[in-house]
Amino acid sequence: MNEFDLINEVRPEVAPYDPGTKALARHRLLMAGRSRWSWRKPYTFAVAGGLALAVGLVMVKVPPASNPSHEMKLLSAAEVLHRAARAAVDEIEPRADQYIVVKTLQTSDYSLAPYDKSREHYYSRFKDTVWLRAGERQRGQFADGVREHTVIEPLAYAGRPIPKSAYKTMGTTVDPICKGWKNDYPTIKRLPTDVEGMRAHLDAMWKPKADKLTPFLAYLAARELLWQTYLPAAQRSALYQALSTFPGITIDEEVQDAAGRKGIGVGFVSPDGLRWELIFDRDTYALLGDRNVVVDAKAAKSPAGTLVAATAQLEISVADSAPKVKIDDKFKGGKWCTGI
């Protein structure tokens, strides 16, 4: 074995590109193009044809963005968010010395959109339990909490074979975490509780990366405030109401979260043809999870109706302690944890 073989032997396996982050990067690229060419009609970049391919896991057809009954759906989506805002209650009230425990399930296409038959497409699945520090970070503390991350059995995508490599990462690991975007619990529980204040906060979350808060960026920021954390009822209510003020928000009558629970989807279509939606329980209007699916086959270069990723928030509780983990130098050097 020569030196290059040796280096290839140690080539690290890495997690797939996060769909939200990837969508944002693509969005920024499009915005860079439009800033000098603002006369162009939006969303005309994609010319790819769709692929006639059946998708196996969750084949929920979602109406395209240009649905003729859009106006009626716009009202319905806002109404769902208003109801969710009114229904928000404080499920837990952790003390500063306790931990918030959040259990979630995720499903994600390994190669995401666009569909490319030369790449591996299968559904990775993760079951996480997160312990988040409820109190302020003390001097010398580097972590916001601990994540127990379990990679569970993958699922097939559109009948394609699951590669053997998909099974290699199965198992459980426990690692320290830091919440990005300064979204640790003590910070988010101080966020504004009024609609205008929350809109301003969503805008601030994107500064200086984005000049203008588009509906899609607002959605991504909102998702960050809801994912694997606990947003108190007052802020959650303001967040849902703030989302309802953006144009282009639509509803899906019946969708499923990563755990297979049925609910109402409320969200936006991103420039790359994917619909991003929060999923609410039809009766209680509690947040079940979120998902993104292909709605514009041309723009997404994937068959319409394909599930790209889905999550489910399974349980929220409070604990007096969290699993002990080692905080090493590598972790301390991480971007979020050093507060850069």
Next chain:
Amino acid sequence: MRGLTPVAAITDAALIEESLADPERFASLFDRYADEIHRYATRRLGQENFSVADDVTAETFLAAFRKRSRYDLSRPDAAPWLYGIASNLIAKHRRTELRRLRALARVPSHDDNPFEQRSIDRIDAQRLGPRLADALARLSSAERELLFLVTWAELSYEQAAQAFDIPVGTVRSRLSRVRAKIRNVLEDTR
């Protein structure tokens, strides 16, 4: 052949040329290469620094977009060009990578129990033997960039030459020196 769609049938160079008149066509280049550039950046900077890798990926395509008018349209494959831009951006995080390599160099190897930990990050730490990590950390930044392009990014010598805009002969001689340096460190520490 990548994909089945009409857009996949045209070359990267043709896409870039079209994007001069229609900037949004550049998004198709992002679709083709975003995953692999992101994978490469994450491998280089470490899974624990995923947010830096996210930034590097986004900046790579923004920088490419801004300088696309200077792209040599006689080169149908844009991968070397994108990797070259990504490499320059990764090099700006030299301290992050060196810190990671030096930290890994201090991690004792687990040759006797390679499957003890399943975390991606820990497999990484276990596999990247301390001696090799040390050898990599001792290379110059330019040497490391070249080495990882022909190994982890699987670029040919010709593609690596295009990425850094240097002759293929220079790539060969530099890589020969790099191999000798790594060999020396590995032998010295045995």
